[in-house]
Amino acid sequence: MTSAMSTPLPVAEATFAVLREVKDYAIYLIDPKGIVLTWNEGAQLIKGYSAEEIIGQSFSRFFTREDRAAGRPQMLLDRAAQMGRVQDETWRLRKDGSAFWADVVITAIHNPDGSLKGYVKLTRDLTERRHLDELLRQSEERLRLLIENVKDYAIYMLDLHGRVTTWSSGAEKVLGYKADEVLGQHVSMFFPREPGFHQHAERELQIASDTGRFEEAAWRVRKGGDRFWAEVVVTAIHDPDTGRLRGFSKVTRDLTLPMEMEARARNATEQAEQERERAEVAQAALNARDEFISVAAHELRTPLTALVIKMQGTAQALRGNESDPATQRFAGRVDSALKQIDRLNELVERLLDVSRIVRGRLQLMLRETDFGELAQRVIDDFAETAKAADCTVTLTAEGPLLGLWDNTRLEQVVVNLLSNAIKYGSGKPIEVRLHTQDGDVVLTVEDHGIGVAHEDLERIFTRFERAVPVRHYGGLGLGLYISRSIVEAHGGSLRVESKPNQGSRFIAELPRRPRELRA
Amino acid sequence: MNVPSDLRSSVMVVEDDYDIREAISEVLEDSGYRALCAANGRDAIELLHSGVLPGLVLLDLMMPVMDGRELFLSMLRDEKLREIPVVVLSAQPSRDQTIDGLAPKAWLKKPVHLDTLLSTVRRFCLSPSHHAVAVTPA
Numbered sequence: 001m002t003s004a005m006s007t008p009l010p011v012a013e014a015t016f017a018v019l020r021e022v023k024d025y026a027i028y029l030i031d032p033k034g035i036v037l038t039w040n041e042g043a044q045l046i047k048g049y050s051a052e053e054i055i056g057q058s059f060s061r062f063f064t065r066e067d068r069a070a071g072r073p074q075m076l077l078d079r080a081a082q083m084g085r086v087q088d089e090t091w092r093l094r095k096d097g098s099a100f101w102a103d104v105v106i107t108a109i110h111n112p113d114g115s116l117k118g119y120v121k122l123t124r125d126l127t128e129r130r131h132l133d134e135l136l137r138q139s140e141e142r143l144r145l146l147i148e149n150v151k152d153y154a155i156y157m158l159d160l161h162g163r164v165t166t167w168s169s170g171a172e173k174v175l176g177y178k179a180d181e182v183l184g185q186h187v188s189m190f191f192p193r194e195p196g197f198h199q200h201a202e203r204e205l206q207i208a209s210d211t212g213r214f215e216e217a218a219w220r221v222r223k224g225g226d227r228f229w230a231e232v233v234v235t236a237i238h239d240p241d242t243g244r245l246r247g248f249s250k251v252t253r254d255l256t257l258p259m260e261m262e263a264r265a266r267n268a269t270e271q272a273e274q275e276r277e278r279a280e281v282a283q284a285a286l287n288a289r290d291e292f293i294s295v296a297a298h299e300l301r302t303p304l305t306a307l308v309i310k311m312q313g314t315a316q317a318l319r320g321n322e323s324d325p326a327t328q329r330f331a332g333r334v335d336s337a338l339k340q341i342d343r344l345n346e347l348v349e350r351l352l353d354v355s356r357i358v359r360g361r362l363q364l365m366l367r368e369t370d371f372g373e374l375a376q377r378v379i380d381d382f383a384e385t386a387k388a389a390d391c392t393v394t395l396t397a398e399g400p401l402l403g404l405w406d407n408t409r410l411e412q413v414v415v416n417l418l419s420n421a422i423k424y425g426s427g428k429p430i431e432v433r434l435h436t437q438d439g440d441v442v443l444t445v446e447d448h449g450i451g452v453a454h455e456d457l458e459r460i461f462t463r464f465e466r467a468v469p470v471r472h473y474g475g476l477g478l479g480l481y482i483s484r485s486i487v488e489a490h491g492g493s494l495r496v497e498s499k500p501n502q503g504s505r506f507i508a509e510l511p512r513r514p515r516e517l518r519a
Numbered sequence: 520m521n522v523p524s525d526l527r528s529s530v531m532v533v534e535d536d537y538d539i540r541e542a543i544s545e546v547l548e549d550s551g552y553r554a555l556c557a558a559n560g561r562d563a564i565e566l567l568h569s570g571v572l573p574g575l576v577l578l579d580l581m582m583p584v585m586d587g588r589e590l591f592l593s594m595l596r597d598e599k600l601r602e603i604p605v606v607v608l609s610a611q612p613s614r615d616q617t618i619d620g621l622a623p624k625a626w627l628k629k630p631v632h633l634d635t636l637l638s639t640v641r642r643f644c645l646s647p648s649h650h651a652v653a654v655t656p657a
Contacts, residue, residue, distance in 0.1 A: 306536070313546035316633060
């Protein structure tokens with residue numbers, strides 16, 4: 001009996017002895033009401049109470065005031081009684097009132113008849129580990145924030161099988177999916193649907209797990225099926241303790257945008273270069289044309305000068321012999337030839353004007369000029385032409401119209417505007433007006449003829465341009481170009497207001513003296 | 520008077536273009552003037568230095584070998600030639616109608632009207648009728 005009785009005792013005693021000396025865990029018994037029955041060294045170390053102090057006291061004193069107020073001690077006991085065992089991880093109090101992070105397991109023990117005998121309570125101090133966990137958690141949080149704030153890279157994790165386990169806002173931006181659309185999905189969903197795309201994805205992970213890392217630049221597909229050229233880096237993640245492969249991190253960058261921008265920039269540069277070349281070619285053609293005009297005009301003028309002198313000499317020689325019918329007939333022909341020479345001379349002079357303007361050699365011979373008189377003189381000269389075109393020309397001149405101008409050049413402007421008005425406004429009245437405005441003299445020549453289409457309003461001031469077909473209206477298409485150049489050389493401006501079939505109004509604003517001569 | 524009397528109603532036409540030179544000569548001679556022709560400044564200065572002193576020099580500016588400007592300036596440097604009136608006949612316009620600030624008697628622009636040419640020549644050159652009058656008593 002003794003031996004029979006004593007046999008289990010040493011084991012129990014030995015067990016208790018061992019338990020009493022366990023230092024890392026507080027192991028003690030409590031009765032069904034939570035009264036502490038035993039105490040071990042670990043309990044003393046962790047909680048600070050000696051066995052004498054605590055045995056017979058309620059275990060609720062280890063709980064925080066909040067937990068006690070919430071009835072947590074009894075709740076845990078009830079649950080342990082119910083479930084057999086309860087685990088809790090929470091703050092508990094030491095004797096000195098300081099808190100420690102406790103991992104608590106309460107196990108119910110029963111009498112042979114099944115009634116509740118009490119509980120074994122096992123408490124571990126996790127404060128140190130919790131501190132490390134907290135550090136780790138904070139570190140992970142920082143990493144998460146970091147990843148979350150990377151918007152241009154898709155950074156996410158894959159498990160061993162290539163399924164997405166984490167997602168970031170950068171991933172959402174680059175790949176287009178929300179977290180709930182991709183978590184748990186296989187990474188091959190981001191690959192173009194080409195034959196073998198799944199194997200391609202697997203191969204990527206295989207290489208990463210074999211070598212630690214996989215990199216490529218390749219096409220990927222974002223939500224909606226859009227392809228983009230991606231730079232992909234896959235890194236194998238190993239358990240730091242065991243060294244076993246835990247999964248993969250994947251970083252995907254969309255290179256399409258930088259590539260497109262580079263391409264666009266390259267295109268823009270190329271286009272600008274082509275544009276520049278085209279402009280150079282066009283400018284060279286224009287220069288060649290202007291050069292040709294200049295040479296041609298100068299070459300034409302030399303024989304023309306000889307021709308004028310000869311023909312005028314001939315006309316003079318015939319004078320004084322008007323009584324002779326034959327001489328009279330020749331004199332008539334010579335006069336007619338002289339008129340043609342004048343026209344020829346006029347054309348050559350206009351070409352020479354263009355040449356001068358283009359070379360910036362339009363020189364002004366300034367002298368005190370009365371614009372009113374000048375305009376009247378031109379109108380008088382045009383009396384016959386205007387009559388032939390069935391136009392009445394009226395001049396309204398207001399204010400002092402004296403200024404320092406090149407009267408020959410200004411005359412040229414009035415001649416040009418008036419001859420245009422007669423040419424394009426035949427059969428209708430023409431009004432020439434002169435008035436002053438802010439000290440400038442303003443010349444307006446208005447007709448009621450065919451007018452100028454809106455899109456041609458600026459073009460007509462370009463050399464060799466006209467708004468109407470050449471076969472209907474003659475001329476070189478230089479008049480307005482030269483007129484504007486003359487007015488601008490005087491520091492003024494020439495513009496047109498016009499409506500098709502209602503007529504045109506040309507307005508020249510001339511300062512009384514060129515700008516550089518003011519002050 | 521160093522100028523020979525029969526040359527005082529002559530006009531030296533300094534012009535590189537043959538047709539213009541000929542046309543001017545024709546109309547001058549039609550009006551009773553004697554025309555002396557030179558195709559460039561050097562021909563003209565050689566003629567002048569040889570003692571052919573006209574009543575007027577009608578001067579083109581743009582010429583090969585020696586241009587009108589150079590001729591005009593070298594005439595002004597020569598006291599025998601300084602007094603001969605010079606009329607420029609040029610296609611070039613001039614803002615102040617001077618050559619290096621030195622003014623010729625007149626500046627005619629090509630193509631010149633015959634009446635203008637003749638009236639200008641008449642202004643500076645002894646008229647053929649005057650010459651005739653001057654010559655007759657002698």
